[in-house]
Amino acid sequence: MSLDLTAAAPAAPTTADDGVWLACIECGETFAPFSSIRYTCDHCDGLLEVRYADPPTFEDFAGDGVWRYAAALPFEEGVSLPEGSTPLHHVPRLESEVGVERLRVKHEGMNPTGSFKDRGMTVGVRVAKELGVGRLACASTGNTSAALAAYGARGGMATLVLLPAGKVAAGKIAQAALHDARILEVDGNFDDCLDIVQELAARGEVYLLNSLNPFRLEGQKTIGLEILEEFRADHDTYPDRIVLPVGNAGNTSALYKCFRELVQSGALDPADVPKLTGVQAEGAAPLVEAVEEGNDGIRRWPDVETVATAIRIGNPVNAPKALPGIRATGGTAVAVSDEAITDAQRALAGEGVGVEPASAASIAGLRKLRDQGVVDADEQVVCLTTGHLLKDPDAAFEAGNDPEPVPNDAEAVLEHIAE
């Protein structure tokens, strides 16, 4: 099967352009990467993957940020703000509360627009320029639109974003608005928005930059490269497990691809590949359902709801890439309640790490799996936090302390805080 962890590096087909090509993960058909626009396979509509004649080793990397990993990407440089090089935080109180040997938090909220989407967009918008497209577009629960608007602006390109009306956090809409995206609010959910954008893209009206676009995932692969390099530099080993929130399942797919390419190049022993562990909200958990039931595909959930609006997704389009990744790495998937997500958001904030609700799902999932004994006490774990606290100020107010009105007088303030 084409998504095996230990499959050998593929030989370059005649369609390869400079050692890079697109391959269908279902039927194996290959396509030249930049001669025409496609998001899925012409023959079977399967998902496409970017493939390389020479998968990278760690020695190939130099510099900072996403473009440190140019040897693992289709270009030497992109449309950059710049992005990547995010912190891998120690969280000592959470580590001992959860009860694992080591816990680190990779805070992707520290990217330029406040989420991991920037890593995908620096590559995706670069490809859009290569293809000479006019208008960029995405469906979004908020972060993709913020990143697309910023990177589109940086690249001097027009952007169109489709959002589920009333379901996107304020900070994210503000970003898209100020970066000059045209914002369309759809009377439907995120999955409906993505259906429409796919239709517009199929008609050649827009260039789609959701994670269905295989080049987006190339940039997001660098999360995995950074985690492996930094964890090994600090602890002389790799993490046993990476726990991450799942929405459209792009990161899960991208991390798995990162590991497969390193295994193919001989840079990573298959035994050292971290277990990919996905977390969804109970109200939007189609991927968890597929993992629990042992299904190869997911069932689209028509009605989804959660406080973690970024992962309010009922039809994770990358499931055919993500499910093999979870299974091949020995990982799992778990659903958590909104209450557990908010508790985890507070716990991270108590370590000084400010995240939006979807991000905190990773910690909530780890806590649950540790309680269930699925995660062992001797494990070394990295939790991915995907978006910044300021993305969703309403959720932060809801989870945090209320401001206390006091008189304009020092004595009165002292009296008030003594109460």
Ligand SMILES: Cc1ncc(COP(=O)(O)O)c(C=O)c1O
């Ligand atoms: C903050 C945040 N976390 C997690 C996710 C889920 O990531 P993925 O779609 O790659 O599973 C998203 C968007 O989908 C997001 O915006």
Ligand SMILES: N[C@@H](CCOP(=O)(O)O)C(=O)O
């Ligand atoms: N959370 C996402 C949902 C869309 O995901 P994508 O990775 O497919 O663009 C968002 O921020 O819109």
